[in-house]
Amino acid sequence: GNSVTQMEGPVTLSEEAFLTINCTYTATGYPSLFWYVQYPGEGLQLLLKATKADDKGSNKGFEATYRKETTSFHLEKGSVQVSDSAVYFCALPFSSGSARQLTFGSGTQLTVLP
Amino acid sequence: DTAVSQTPKYLVTQMGNDKSIKCEQNLGHDTMYWYKQDSKKFLKIMFSYNNKELIINETVPNRFSPKSPDKAHLNLHINSLELGDSAVYFCASSQGTRADTQYFGPGTRLTVL
Numbered sequence: 001g002n003s004v005t006q007m008e009g010p011v012t013l014s015e016e017a018f019l020t021i022n023c024t025y026t027a028t029g030y031p032s033l034f035w036y037v038q039y040p041g042e043g044l045q046l047l048l049k050a051t052k053a054d055d056k057g058s059n060k061g062f063e064a065t066y067r068k069e070t071t072s073f074h075l076e077k078g079s080v081q082v083s084d085s086a087v088y089f090c091a092l093p094f095s096s097g098s099a100r101q102l103t104f105g106s107g108t109q110l111t112v113l114p
Numbered sequence: 115d116t117a118v119s120q121t122p123k124y125l126v127t128q129m130g131n132d133k134s135i136k137c138e139q140n141l142g143h144d145t146m147y148w149y150k151q152d153s154k155k156f157l158k159i160m161f162s163y164n165n166k167e168l169i170i171n172e173t174v175p176n177r178f179s180p181k182s183p184d185k186a187h188l189n190l191h192i193n194s195l196e197l198g199d200s201a202v203y204f205c206a207s208s209q210g211t212r213a214d215t216q217y218f219g220p221g222t223r224l225t226v227l
Contacts, residue, residue: 041220043206043220044204049214096170099169099170106156107157
């Protein structure tokens, strides 16, 4: 079935550093791919998504490109801020009977130091 | 304008007790979910309802019983609480059974003593 493998954390960076969080996937076909973010004490929220191969999703300075050749959807940001400290989850959908659900990666904790 | 709300935010209780968590969404969505997040942040789906009908029921002890009185509400009742039930429980909603973008509530942190 569909699954994602996400870079282990935690990741600690200084403000303005470059961020990459790796995500690779195994899937039947070419499903949409997602990055969700969970800020401290909150629920998850959609950060960005890409719906087909070679699409680039972007939001709040974060980007991820859907690469079918390498089955990857790595999250990047050129200059992180302290406010980016959060847990980041890669996700993709899979079918469960007549319904579809999301499978999430294990999450990567990012801490940005001033 | 809270989109997905949960009550309570914190729940501390003794082993063996029965407790409920409530979830409401005002997004007009027809599909709702319950997730469990453990201490390592691993997120696992428990249940999903579409228009009050159960459509996803993962391997969850039958001490957990979801109830959806209408498509805007999905409650979770847990009987005979155990230490291992301690976690953060998230409610989420989406539009349609094949929709991928989900909107999450703020979570309920359950601690079983």
